[in-house]
Amino acid sequence: LHDRDGWIWHDGEWIPWRDAQVHVLTHTLHYGMGCFEGVRAYAGAAAANLFRVAEHTRRLADSAHALDIDLPFSEHDLIEAQRQCLVKNSLSNAYLKPTIFLGAEGLGLRAKGLTTHVMIAAWDLGDYISAEARAIGLRALTSSWARHHVNISLCRAKTNGHYVNSMLALNTAVKAGFDEAIMLDPEGYVAEASAANVFLIRDGVLHTPEVTSCLQGITRDSVIALARDVLGVEVRERRITRDELYTADEAFVTGTAAEILPLRELDGRHIGARAGAPAPGQPISSTSVTAQLQQLYHRVTRGDLDGELERYRAWLTPSTG
Numbered sequence: 001l002h003d004r005d006g007w008i009w010h011d012g013e014w015i016p017w018r019d020a021q022v023h024v025l026t027h028t029l030h031y032g033m034g035c036f037e038g039v040r041a042y043a044g045a046a047a048a049n050l051f052r053v054a055e056h057t058r059r060l061a062d063s064a065h066a067l068d069i070d071l072p073f074s075e076h077d078l079i080e081a082q083r084q085c086l087v088k089n090s091l092s093n094a095y096l097k098p099t100i101f102l103g104a105e106g107l108g109l110r111a112k113g114l115t116t117h118v119m120i121a122a123w124d125l126g127d128y129i130s131a132e133a134r135a136i137g138l139r140a141l142t143s144s145w146a147r148h149h150v151n152i153s154l155c156r157a158k159t160n161g162h163y164v165n166s167m168l169a170l171n172t173a174v175k176a177g178f179d180e181a182i183m184l185d186p187e188g189y190v191a192e193a194s195a196a197n198v199f200l201i202r203d204g205v206l207h208t209p210e211v212t213s214c215l216q217g218i219t220r221d222s223v224i225a226l227a228r229d230v231l232g233v234e235v236r237e238r239r240i241t242r243d244e245l246y247t248a249d250e251a252f253v254t255g256t257a258a259e260i261l262p263l264r265e266l267d268g269r270h271i272g273a274r275a276g277a278p279a280p281g282q283p284i285s286s287t288s289v290t291a292q293l294q295q296l297y298h299r300v301t302r303g304d305l306d307g308e309l310e311r312y313r314a315w316l317t318p319s320t321g
């Protein structure tokens, strides 16, 4: 990833991709005290559109504030930099990673006078998940690694150091032959996947864990809006137990990169078997709530906003104009 052409925005300057380096004593590298975002852009009719960039940038600023890191740029400046990042790198279907980290002026937990740095890198994502993979979805394992607790870390902040926990869970699941990990909170209730929120559908109602141990996902928020306002589906945010996932009619995970992916099997249980869902490994039914949400999300992100979807135009920010 590091050895390629392109431009990276670093502290307000455009740096050639290969020259965007930091010192080995960079504080965030040692302790994980920093925060980042994952933002997506999609090719639209006229220009590339950033999807919900204002919400992502606000979450980034909130993460920094919660970590007590002073952000040297306004949200407006950061949104402009993300737009320019697409233009400067000739990108349309892209993934952007704005990151805030502390400098190398000192080491140790008590280090003083650390500078705050901001960088934005963006790269082409193409069609990250194929249509086939989107229909087949995931086989997952409930992780033995608990997710964060509100009194242990800042669950709403997208903090670099949090992802050690995500990777422990994901790597264990992948090594055991699964696609994803489902993580429980320290009390044993369903929190989220390693880097995605989780939903279930039972008897036509959509349920998702309340935002305590899980990240307040922006895709999660988009899916709740589409389900309630376009499909007219009732949505409940509450505590969920793992057996509710086993016995759900449908389940799926959501995230900026993954979008909406069906959860087809958990701990060897075929989710939706009783409701007649196709077996894991077979595509989901196009009439399922999951497939309908996938279609709506696909249309909204790609700027296909005819009719009832017109109200979501504010979710798209063109890279130019």
Ligand code: PMP
Pocket (backbone or CB within 6 Å): 038, 166, 192, 193, 194, 195, 196, 197, 214, 215, 216, 217, 218, 219, 220, 254, 255, 256, 257
């Ligand atoms: N949970 C975690 C831990 C994540 O890293 C992500 C990805 N940012 C999500 C949930 C989904 O959030 P979003 O929809 O905002 O990408």
